[in-house]
Amino acid sequence: MDIQLKRGLLDACVLAAIKDEDSYGYQIIKDMKPYLELSESTLYTILKRLETAGMLTVKSVEHEGRLRKYYHITRQGLGRIEEFKEDWKEIESIYRFITREDARNE
Amino acid sequence: MNKEAFLSELRKKLSGLPQEDIEERISFYSEMIDDRMEDGIPEEEAVAGIGSVDAVRDQIMADIPLAKLVKEKVRPKRSLKAWEIVLLVLGSPLWIPLLIAAVAVIFSLFIVLWAVVISIFAVDFSLAAAALACFACIFVYLYAGNPAGAVFSAGAGIVCAGLAILFFFVCAWIAKGAVKLTGRMLLGIKSSFVGKEE
Numbered sequence: 001m002d003i004q005l006k007r008g009l010l011d012a013c014v015l016a017a018i019k020d021e022d023s024y025g026y027q028i029i030k031d032m033k034p035y036l037e038l039s040e041s042t043l044y045t046i047l048k049r050l051e052t053a054g055m056l057t058v059k060s061v062e063h064e065g066r067l068r069k070y071y072h073i074t075r076q077g078l079g080r081i082e083e084f085k086e087d088w089k090e091i092e093s094i095y096r097f098i099t100r101e102d103a104r105n106e
Numbered sequence: 107m108n109k110e111a112f113l114s115e116l117r118k119k120l121s122g123l124p125q126e127d128i129e130e131r132i133s134f135y136s137e138m139i140d141d142r143m144e145d146g147i148p149e150e151e152a153v154a155g156i157g158s159v160d161a162v163r164d165q166i167m168a169d170i171p172l173a174k175l176v177k178e179k180v181r182p183k184r185s186l187k188a189w190e191i192v193l194l195v196l197g198s199p200l201w202i203p204l205l206i207a208a209v210a211v212i213f214s215l216f217i218v219l220w221a222v223v224i225s226i227f228a229v230d231f232s233l234a235a236a237a238l239a240c241f242a243c244i245f246v247y248l249y250a251g252n253p254a255g256a257v258f259s260a261g262a263g264i265v266c267a268g269l270a271i272l273f274f275f276v277c278a279w280i281a282k283g284a285v286k287l288t289g290r291m292l293l294g295i296k297s298s299f300v301g302k303e304e
Contacts, residue, residue: 025134026141040138040156041165044131048169064144068137 005091010038012084014046015055015077022070047071055080109139112153119163122300123170124178131166167296175299212295216288223277223284230273237266 013036017028025043032038050056055077060067096103107115113132120128135156142152156162186194194201240263247255 024141025138026145040135041162044134045165045169066137066140067133068141069134 008084008087010042010046011050011055012081014043014050015073015081018056018071018073019078019081022072024068024070028071050077107153108149109136109143109153112139112156112159115159116162119159120166120300122175122178123166124174127170135162163300164293167293167300170296172292172296175296178299215291219284219287219291223281226273226277226280230270230277233266233270233273237263237270239263240266 013032014028017023017031023031025040025047029038029040029043047056047058051058053076055074057072057074058069059072061070062068113136116135117128117132120131138156139149139152142155143149147155240259243259244256244263247253247259
């Protein structure tokens, strides 16, 4: 898959995973497992990118005597999800253009 | 491998990176392993699921820009003594050109690699151009009333076109290899900044 497209897709996926409530790394990976396999290293890169862009904030919460990082979506992050939905409509219409011959032949 | 061994191995392989980056990564992977274990996965398996230390390290290296690695490497671990600063300044006519030379050597490696790629594409392009020229010659020979010359031109044109088409696949293959090699070289250069010191 095109690298830019994939990056946008992964960003939106991770934001969607923390949209309803704050979540932590392992939970995000588990939530996404039915849809796509995400390695820990890849997730770290995405979370870092989103944090730098101000789309999420991080806070450490004590859990069972150790610290666990929870990720909280910001207003900007929610906006990114909406943007993604709009972008996707565009991609869908491009997809229909690309496959129009196939549809006609069926 | 248990969690402690994995993390200390990773820490060793990352030495040379900015300290805060190392701590952040280590605590991230530590949390991941703890969460897996809490989920009922045995320790060995939880660690194995993260991937090998080398694979994790390679991915981290790919994430961190080369400039940051170099900056971290040249930053002194302690404040310099007066005589060291004097030496540095006095020695600058010597070490600055050496540094520039080192950068130039690395840069020229990339240039050489890509010059090869560009030149083979140039060969392919010239074959295609020669084919077109040969086809054009057919008409010139016909006009001059020389059928043998026209046949010769047609034959030469077809040979050139065939070679150009075949050679194009070789070019594409080599270009792909060059892209991969460039990536590997960059990773190699980055690696030379990390994990060498205890």
